[in-house]
Amino acid sequence: MDGNLTQINGPLVRAELTEACIGEQVRIGKLNLMGEVIGREGNIALIQVYEDTESLILGEKVEALGHPLSVELGPGLLGQIFDGVQRPLLDLVQISGDYIPRGVNIPALNHDKKWLFEASQNLEMDSIVSGGMSLGTVKETELVTHQILIPPNCSGTLIWLAESGSYTLNDPVARIKNEQDTEELLYLSHRWPVRTPRPFNRRADAIAPLITGQRIFDTFFPLLKGGKAAIPGPFGAGKTMIQQQIARWSDADIVIYVGCGERGNELVDVLESFPQLIDPRSKRSLMERTILVANTSNMPVVAREASIYVGVTMAEYYRDQGLDVVMVADSTSRWAEALREVAGRLGQMPVEEGYPAYLASRLAAFYERSGRVHILGHEKNNSDPSGKDPARNDQGSVTLIGAVSPPGGDFSEPVTGHTKEIVQTFWALSKELADARHYPSVSWTESFSEYVSVTADWWLENVHPDWLQLRTEALSLLSQAQELMRIVNLVGPEALSSEQRWVLEAADLIKEGVLQQSALDEVDSYASPEKQFLLLQMMLIIYHQGESLITLGMSVQALKELPLLITAKRCKSTYSSEQTENLKQFIIQIKSDFQKYRLEYTQEFL
């Protein structure tokens, strides 16, 4: 179905296209630009164009393609970098050089590569199969076994399943007869429209924390697998570093990193460093579980809006295989600005700071695609014991973590405000902390996590029963210290008692010895839950021991000069997560040193 261009206004064009429906993909003009219908006015379709519209001419042909924006899902996604509409950027370099061309249409996945398909043993011929069931597996990388799923909206009688062997994405691996009695071929990959969430059986409760190896998160403001988190902060506060740290170290099966309107070099950083980095658990290269989606700030704005959906659809696809997926989006503000730009050009009524009224609902709908779920296609196998699929979890999760870039660092702006209402974990970055190079610059007063009690069960079972108590105590010391500093700044330090001054020192111990964690420190970049716990325990033991010495008459100054204080602050970089025994030794050492001082003081004052 064809029509003609009637208006060109930056990334938004209009064309006479009588039948194209909203969401439908179009191809525009001789340049063959990709676009999407986003509205209708009578005979006229409003089209957003994913590519630069320069040199388009009025009257050029517009062709409606009959399908919505969709992505290709199958083996070969891992280790790739895609643009905002899932074009493979590494292949594009091969085809058209260093600059991104317009109008080029190449498949997301390699259709020549042969994959070793291991046919499922659980499926019987002539049995009824349905969406989400696994036809078999392909070892996509050493790290990830890829389940070849029957597309969610597809069901029927299985009449043929290929034998195990080598197949390309163009080779059929199964045939089913659907209810209309027509036969359908299934392949190693299938397509899915990005703006439609992939269906699941039902939601499940999130129960396990996402271990990121970062103390300020795991110990203080935890996030669950299947949860949603936001990282707001002014420029330079550390949003990107945090997201890269999570992409590196978190205990997820799959990581999807969406660079949405940010710097090209940050993606290069990931592309160059991840293949070198070794996952602490699997000991494999991190790139084997990572997918990058890039719409950098100089790439077309409209594809920026799409990039988030492309990322989350791939995330859901791996979730549907029973895996835990983390998607980080840097930055959701740029996505919201892309919405604003299109709304503005459509002449829609701006409500706050130029944003359209539907900003909040779009944000909520995006974050709603996170969660832990009972996946499709598993329940049936379970009810039939012979068809059980032990190779696959019956649950999977998508964890969404969005950076927010508030103009001027002002958290009262619309995107931060709405996001804060939606997420359950809020990691607020502070300019003051970043300026003092306290990294990660996560504010312990403004951040929150609604997952603390669920997480406590996990720590109790896996690390130590005292976790919750120590966490609470540390946070309370930090807030006492803040209150005391207010007093000092009014009337001077003389107004404080020795005990109070010791609280200030203890807060410093926690800040420097526990909260600060440099991504660049090879030893401390990742801290295991056990290391996290031991460091926190160590600082609180020092606090309590010191407190008791003060009551015996030791001065705060004398305590401050104890060499073990600075040694304790350096422990995080001295001992790696493999060396927790040394940390335990040091804690014993601290206790015995204090015992010694206590004896000295009791004798002196007896």
Next chain:
Amino acid sequence: MIFKNIALNIRRNFYEGIKCEEIDCERTKAVRELEYRQASAAHGGLLFMHNVPGIAYGDQVIVTDHRNHKRNGQVVQISGELVTIQVIEGTDDLDLERTWVRFLQKPFQVSLSTDVLGRIFNGIGKPRDDRPPIVSSLKRNVNGSAVNPAARAYPKEFIQTGIAAIDGLNSLVRGQKLPVFSGSGLPHNRLLAQIVRQAKLLGEESNFAIVFAAMGISYSDALFFQNNFESNGVLGNVVMFINQADDPTLERLILPRTALTVAEYLAFDEDRHVLVILTDMTNYAEALREISTEKGDVPARKGYPGYLYSDLASIYERAGRIKNRHGSITMMPVVSMPSDDITHPIPDLTGYITEGQIVLSRELHSKGIYPPINISPSLSRLMKDGVGKNDTRDDHIRVANQLFAAYAKAQEVRNLASIIGADELSEEDNHFLSFARDFETNYINQDEEQERSIFETLNIAWELLSILPASVLSRVSEADLARYHHWEGQPRDS
């Protein structure tokens, strides 16, 4: 808006004054270059025309006014019968009846050759130095296209500027975009001139180039740079693009793009290491606000259009390195902060795009400190991979972090001292006060002619850290302390 009803499309012979490559052989091309006299309205730099078929979005336009002067324009919107043209030299006093509009059927392009070195141009690449225009068959669209992120190479090579506050704390690397946030009356020009003079990026003589892009700056500022390049004997490696304060404002929108197209050519076709100076991006953004208001775009903050971020990014992101290409584009834009406000949209959005920022401080400047670099809000995001054991010295990153942390703490102590008086401070706090003072006068402060090696810079840093006891230096390692720290303070009696 006055609409004039001229229904006829009149085509005119126009071959006079057109560059050879435009008319040359191709007949079709000549036919497609159309000239009309039917503008229906003009205001605020925009010209509106009806009934011009076959016009492409983004095409270059030449407007010949009633005095037969040529103005340059670009198609910025096409809607049904109405074409909107943005006229760089403005639309004031256009007599529409006698104004001819010619569509060149191509976007804005710039001619490229190494002959550009040593030359001065205006925003659209026309000579400003009374010498002939550049003739070359190589022409590129000034908008460039986006570099495929998968083709980029991560910038890592340390550039020694000889300025301690930059090299030691906010190191610059080849291919980085690092702006200077400044304000009126602050010495950003002197700082940039010093960097140009001293930067070891320049390396071998023949291998570097400087692209100087000036938007809306004063004649004296332009002259300052020109003299500077001349006295350094580098003028032959410099291309200047100049739009002065009294030149057309809208030319500022195209100037950085023209300059960067030339920079890309020098870097990626000619293997040069190019330093691009853009001054002043605030003038650029104001020109953008002017035209976007005129077009009726929905404003976001302070009247700037919502797309200011993407627009700035389309300029800044042209810096960098590309795999398998030998040259590089290092970019240092100047952004003046209106009312010294770093949260103003222009510095704010710039900071969100660039790889750090060097922030100048009025307070340090009034204390007589040069360069008055306020280190706390300053940042180099690419420092982490450009310094350390193999690039500068093993302790570099840790020393930098320690200086930042100690200076932040010292500022707290200063605040406290201003409330309760310095006498009430503890001994340790007093050490921090001396540290802050010496840090500003001995580390940040340096002579305009002085070039410090990175090792000198790091050694001065350790002199300063030695004012503080080891017990407060948790950012450096014990090995660093053993090697470089020489605490001479009196051990306290407790």
